[in-house]
Amino acid sequence: MKHYIQHDDWKIIENGFQQENNRISESLFSLGNGRMGQRANFEEQYSGDTLQGSYVAGVYYPDKTRVGWWKNGYPEYFAKVINAPSWIGIDVEVNGVPLDLNTWKVTDFKRVLDMKSGVLQRSFQVEKDGMKIAVKSSRFCSIVDDEVGAIAYTIKALNKDVQLKITPYIDADIVNEDSNYDEKFWEEVGQEHCGDTASLTAKTKKLDFHVCTSMAFTIAVNGKTTEVENTPIQRTKYVGTESIIDCRVGTTLTVNKYASVVSSENYPKISLMESGKEQLNKAVAKGFEQLLKEQKEAWAQKWVNSDIKIKGDTAAQQGIRFNIFQMHQTYSGEDARLNIGPKGFTGEKYGGSTYWDTEAYCLPFYLSTADQSVARNLLVYRYKHLQKAIENAEKLGFTNGAALYPMVTMNGEECHNEWEITFEEIHRNGAIAFAIYDYIRYTDDAAYLSEYGLEVLMGIARFWAQRVNFSNAKQQYVMLGVTGPNEYENNVNNNWYTNTMACWCMNYAMEALAYVKENAPKRWAEIQAKTKFDEPTETSKWKDIIENMYFPKDEERQVFLQQDGFLDKELKPAAELGDAYPIHQNWSWDRILRSCYIKQADVLQGFYFLEDQFDMETLKRNFDFYEPMTVHESSLSPCVHSILAAKLGYKEKAYEMYLRTARLDLDDYNNDTKDGCHITSMGGTWMSVVKGFGGMRVRDGQVHFNPFIPDEWEGLSFKVNFRENLLNVEVNKSDVVIENLSEGCIDLFVFGEPCSIEGRSKERIELKKGVLMG
């Protein structure tokens, strides 16, 4: 863990240059606008340790699958998020000496990410060879014009007159850190340089994505824009403009750099550079101050409905805002082709853009804080990939329209290539089905079933029905060779969670089928014809499996067993691990697999999704058994545990888990923030507040709250959309105030008691302490 980030309600602050933590800071201070983004790399050159990263949504590289032993069904490629041409570069030389924070003496360094406005600022003084200068920079990716970025970069000569050489540039001669022997993924298509404006189009190898990056800049001396003679610098994959300026002591020189990044995902290739210049020119015409003003206004608007306020605990407040901020930076819900990549625009690790994280951890955030269409689009995304999921299952030997959604994808095809994940971590199908249920439960949009949902559910149910086999030894159905959510177990038999979700899916598919049959008989006839559904043979089989499924259980402890054979392990609490934590960085894989340690909720994930199936005592027994063995080394772990702990009244555990999820990256809990931030788990952080501390649930079409706040807090407030109503929920030490911000009345439940709130009014309810949720 690291604690160098300064606590602040609205800002992320690095005070003093933490060179050894630079990669972590580059991740934490990342900027993005759903369309493009980049790590907090410096504008000027830096020869110290850095992970350079600029990313363009939807652009990737199909890295060839290479394994010791090829397995049938592997994708040919692994979709790698690639470092794209950088638009931020401004090289600076002072009297011929390159400005480089690795070689100059740095003082008064401060890096600030203002989450209220989405602006990254940096200021420092540097000294070398008797020269002393001060630098300030402000940078943002506009969320108003989402193909535009802007920088204001200011240099002041502090102790003597100096000659400055300033070179804003675009660089496409870049690598990914994990490429094979520095293989490069970009080739130049063309470049243009005209006055202060320069453009460079590059394309990716293999998939031929084109990206045009354009830049323009102005130079001002003491705030006054000045024409400076300049020299174009052009070479392969690089275009820049060099200006030499004499700068007297005390003088401030400001470079305003504007850039546009456009890709062939959104414009014809043939005129891509024109499109890029058009976007650039619009930005230049607005100017830095106007762009910044719009940026601030737009961010303020984003915060209105999605902000969560925590009183009395700055660390917790900063944590939750950081999570919400990153969710907004990563996905705006405006482009149905995009999804929520695990690292967003903060790093290159992990391939693909879509994991089960979206359905399991992000959907609730969008359901409650955005228009219903955003969550629906996330579901439709999977509907559009149904045919590919069916083909994916066929590659693995399944038939009859069985669908297996990919573990990782860009376009519906599987793009992960480790067998224990790709072929075995099939529980993902369950989360995708559950998201349909979750969405309809929340929105009451049951029409979604006939339009899209049922087909997806049928494909998934068919998959499960084929994936089980009947064990003669047990005289029950078993599911062999799976990997559960706890990826610290591979190729296990009868993972309780997977068996449970499989049965749930088949059951829900039957319910959905009955619903569509009754409410949209014509549509059902279409679907039946399309899917060649054989009723009642198929549904009878599903029923038979549900009735005769085997679920591993420890009769002595009365807990469900994560999988067959779990009790042969040495069962030891994770608290005893000491220095070994995180084990995925310190232990070999076989040792992890043999151990009892749990990466993230597995049995407990089932309790989270299907909570109404289990009573509180059963939850308690299982939580008490599994949580102590859980190392939470997946970013997706603490949030679910926080919610369950809150439900059980384990306030301290809930708070501990909340801090861990909310400050996972800020405090570098898992020693991997340097690779990028854990974006998808940030939706989980939001859930841990709203579902955990807020105790929000939707049951039978009505919303329930069972709030409490940790002892460390004075107050908590959050807003949620629920169907027609926008609610503000405010919790303090003694009561909860729910304000209905909409016109219509809403009936809801607080601490299990019905409560009706008129439009534009609020209700205050006394906090019930020590009451467990039922």
Added chain:
Amino acid sequence: MKHYIQHDDWKIIENGFQQENNRISESLFSLGNGRMGQRANFEEQYSGDTLQGSYVAGVYYPDKTRVGWWKNGYPEYFAKVINAPSWIGIDVEVNGVPLDLNTWKVTDFKRVLDMKSGVLQRSFQVEKDGMKIAVKSSRFCSIVDDEVGAIAYTIKALNKDVQLKITPYIDADIVNEDSNYDEKFWEEVGQEHCGDTASLTAKTKKLDFHVCTSMAFTIAVNGKTTEVENTPIQRTKYVGTESIIDCRVGTTLTVNKYASVVSSENYPKISLMESGKEQLNKAVAKGFEQLLKEQKEAWAQKWVNSDIKIKGDTAAQQGIRFNIFQMHQTYSGEDARLNIGPKGFTGEKYGGSTYWDTEAYCLPFYLSTADQSVARNLLVYRYKHLQKAIENAEKLGFTNGAALYPMVTMNGEECHNEWEITFEEIHRNGAIAFAIYDYIRYTDDAAYLSEYGLEVLMGIARFWAQRVNFSNAKQQYVMLGVTGPNEYENNVNNNWYTNTMACWCMNYAMEALAYVKENAPKRWAEIQAKTKFDEPTETSKWKDIIENMYFPKDEERQVFLQQDGFLDKELKPAAELGDAYPIHQNWSWDRILRSCYIKQADVLQGFYFLEDQFDMETLKRNFDFYEPMTVHESSLSPCVHSILAAKLGYKEKAYEMYLRTARLDLDDYNNDTKDGCHITSMGGTWMSVVKGFGGMRVRDGQVHFNPFIPDEWEGLSFKVNFRENLLNVEVNKSDVVIENLSEGCIDLFVFGEPCSIEGRSKERIELKKGVLMG
């Protein structure tokens, strides 16, 4: 399966150009001499389907490990056998038209590998644009001068005068088929061209192996050597010599090409080209005929003691000779740094040179047919790697001198990087320990224990003692998360074979320890100090584990269970697979893992190694249970089953399995001969004859035979060295004749009866039919 190879006692013959099988033929007709070798690629250019492959022993490339999710303990590199600069190339143009069997009309094509002499011959006629020519080539890698190769390439104009352009060359601008986007592994160091002699030195990327390939040639017209004007052709990574010759109809033109291949493994880099030229000049001085004569004599010598003769079954005879021939081509036992690569010099698939195959399948061949020092060298190879095996175990978290030998290695370091193999297929340690026992049992060289063996055994025993854990649920020791010899199961618990071998190893280590203590107390003191062995704490622990180990068993069927949970699978005979065979080419990995199908002997491998621990009834029950579910998709499978079937008196099964192992490559049983031959399993083929049909065993220092021959055969004879004696064993339908070819008398057992054979004399014993081995 394919049946285009013509049956012959001594030759491998392709009659008529089987273009669609060219890759298979290139594998089958490969040449090698333990130091270098190559696939049967054509001398002249070929634009059809081909896998080009020349290989130099000990030279490899560390291909960077790239996986989706890095696991601690992975090697950084995977040692890839690389295609080396080719010395065989002779391009031919006829009246300006390149000779190419893919574009010319081919007739009378014949490719013959003469196993008696180790010479590859090819003859054909081709026609194009009215030109008709005949070509013959003979080629060999000398086993006398093992850095030398020679070719005689003859062209005859059949129907008109033609102008020939002949270009012998060396080409280092080559790729491996599975390289990433045609990455090249070789860089040129230098080249030289001087008259008819040319040399080219290339080095590998990363590891900087240098290889110098040199060539010289002569041209003869109608058998008379002729000076022909020539032009050097030099470009990067290529050097050749072009000669233009007018060739009258009926005239025969012969190119004798000589080459040397020397590497920095054996010579200083600084003078490598000098060394190469020296070797080349010696070869040129001898001339083609003399080199060929020496080659024939040397091969005749190899066959004297290692030949196996089968009467009445040409397919079987050809099969066994092919296996023995390839074993000799791959490993000569002369260089203690080398080992027996799984593809020898016949293909690039699989990395590394050393697998457990060496100990489990090849050692017996060398024990019986070569000088004792050859087998001993194979054991010493592992002793020399002990420190690296200890370090390897440390990387995985083991301590106190525990040793885990690599699954695949070039130099003692693990170079395979799939977790289920590298970290889990730990039974390899068992085979390495067993080889020590096997060697001493055969040779009586118990002194090996104190010199080398004991330290290896202790390291291995220490590993097992740490790898198990005590299960509170079972109140026994268990071994979780392993992969057994049947690699169609991964990460299973309590693989019976692994648990069994682990106990055996700990027990044998204790025996060895007691032996050394008693017989070499001083050496024991040294070892104890070096290994910090804590007696009796460590041995007590070993004893406790041996006494309380858990072995999975099916009480109903009274068979050992391959692993926990095996009975939850659908148990179906492999015979029902039909078109699905081979499943590793047709099924996804998860489907294979979930199925009952067994890749190679697993429980039965234990019965093979430790046969004296189990009675015949137990063997029969287990064989009858497992063999029908075995798909034999590992080349190492049929031989063990053949030996066990022979023991059980299942003659037909023994014969079926023998044919499958002996003709695995010749008949392309597993549809993968195109990738290269299965070299290490060829030792297993030898065992299936000698241990299977010959029923040879060593017990209590004496050799036993229990021979029979399959109904299809008229006779079988083989030779074995046993300690002081060389024996020739001849079996026919009615009796067995054992001839003692040495001076001293030998006491042995035939059909369980003692039998004494004087020096230089023989005994004839009537065949006992239907008698099972006890």
